[in-house]
Amino acid sequence: MKVLDLQCGQHHVFEGWFGSEDDFQSQRTRGLVSCPMCGDAQVTKKLSAPRLNLSTVRGEREAHGTAPSPAVESASAPMPTTPPALPTPQDVASIEPAQLQAAFLTMVRHMVRNTQDVGHKFPEEARKMHYGEAEQRNIRGHATPEETEALIEEGIAVMPLPLPDVFKEPWQ
Template sequence: MKVLDLQCAQHHVFEGWFGSEDDYQSQLTRGLLNCPMCGDANVSKKLSAPRLNLNATESADNATPTLPSLQDAANLEPAQLQAALLKMVRHVVANTEDVGNSFPEEARKMHYGEAEARNIRGHATPEETEGLIDEGIAVMPLPLPDVLKEPLQ
């Protein structure tokens, strides 16, 4: 497995895992590579030292992510912060139910005991979010790039 450092036109840096250089070139040519932060398909390889993933059975990505504290974050490189944010967002997507535009209604139903409590995510306008907070319903806006809402590859 080849691990390549990639970068989109917006300067977001991320890793891509490929079976070979030909696999990378094929996916690039067919437009299958997108930035996980913004969805940009204008992706290129960065210069990097070669790295092979010889232990593909590790499941560190399934662990609950820990984000750096604000104090620690000040000492991290932008790519490290981006990686931590992506890991956290992927964890949220993997462990929540997408209720779409029904988010405000579902959050209220759970808050008032009309529906089973569960982890949900979805869409709410700023006004709807403010209304939920005014009712004492804990919500947290978390903008998700569209590319992260799809199944992860």
């Protein structure tokens, strides 16, 4: 399996997994490779470092008695009791574009996984839940700017989040 660093014409960077270089070129030529952020099919391969299997190296270190102490590798550390502080505007401004893109994709994946798509019935479903006529659940869907404004004026908490159509398709 080859893991390639790819970039679309809009400069979004993402990863693709292919059986071989020929497999990547074949899929790209047929228009089967597209950016997960914007759907752009103008995809190029970026230079990338080889991926190393560090679990083999860790196993060799343990066999020779040079493994890190258990405290370093422990995943059972207690969870913090308070949520982490929000970043300052200066912190956000210094984040690399690839990190912002990764955070955005993580957030969108979480939202899509944990909401029900009600499509164009969004304003109607949001009102039913708000007024106790329907079960409370996490929903997403479509609303015009006017519908969104009316929901907000009624005291219904909604958040416009425009997403490209590519996010509505199955993800690898």
